[in-house]
Amino acid sequence: MMLQGSLLDLDQPTAYADLGEIHRTELRDGAWVDHLPAWMSGSDQLFDDLLRDVPWRADKRQMYDRVLDVPRLTRFYGEDEPLPHPLLSVARDMLSAHYLPELGEDFATAGLCLYRSGSDSVAWHGDRNGRSSTQDTMVAILSLGTPRVLALRPRGGGPTEHKFSLGHGDLVVMGGSCQRTWEHCVPKTSAVVGPRISVQFRTLGVR
Template sequence: MSMALQGSLLDVADHPELRTLTTGLQRTVLTRGAWVDYRPGWLGGAEELFDQLHRVVPWHAERREMYERMVDVPRLLKFYGEGETLPHPVLAEARDQLSRHYGPELGEPFVTAGMCLYRDGRDSVAWHGDRIGRAKNLDTMVAILSVGSARSLMLRPRGGGESIGFSLGHGDLVVMGGSCQRTWDHCIPKTAKAVGPRISIQFRPRGVR
């Protein structure tokens, strides 16, 4: 795969490194007991991490049934289960920092890492909530670290309503917590704009997909 990536002019780190999590961390309180935390630029050296993940992660395509027919999933995927070695040490450090920071509120650590590669503006993920497993009935958290070109993460109340959005890329972090997976939906919409590729790393606790 050949991909053109426009780096961030604000990221001057020469290797992947995490910055202070709490500096610049902003919480948006939503309805129905949901909330979203946003920490722009948490990871320095994000473009180098993108390059390494793009090279070493064994990305694969999937097909899923939708509207009574099989369709291509519009992104490439890889899932690292509990106990699997992550493809870069900074990701294990990120998972551990998130577990320490959110552990008192979450009550357990983050243990898995799902990854998505959005190759261009045609790749996307439809409106959904991570409701497979315990998140169907219980409050939980999903933390998403993004590297590569920025894409919009949109959220709206489940069943419809006014949406809000965050620009994610270049080492940005968003954490969806409280009832967010049950009472709100989120998506990465397609775009006709010329955008480069993006990789998202989704950290979750045990039994949540």
């Protein structure tokens, strides 16, 4: 699917590759991960637009007896909120159409995370708030900017079993029981890396 850059004030044409080319990795316990490198070409301009235009927020989190800064910036867009860029609406609609026979519903929300440097991260977790604590679901992630590792391991700990280096328009979709039976993280890195934005598309009632 091609969108002409001139229609969206982009400096270059932007294309989404055919989702039929996506590769699936079967995990244990009914979980799976789909991966399509460079799903979105010409993604650097979208990264710049989101970096500039999204009203990023710095959150804090209670950890035992301390309140700590969340090591990334975030912005969540609910089902009735317009997304911050037309190309994200196109991505959401393409994913909904492709996965509808398997998922049974559309992707409805988008959570954005900005990893400013290698010091920003997200700890091991599963997206189990809401329906996903008891039901299979899908979380689709479009990655923009500098590649960072997304690591996966079975729930409960143990070594990393799968790693995906995601950036510059790469797509990964975690499905089946993945949010209940596996955990994922974006680990810190001591390497000098540039910023990355991840866009997580989810169904209603899943966080």
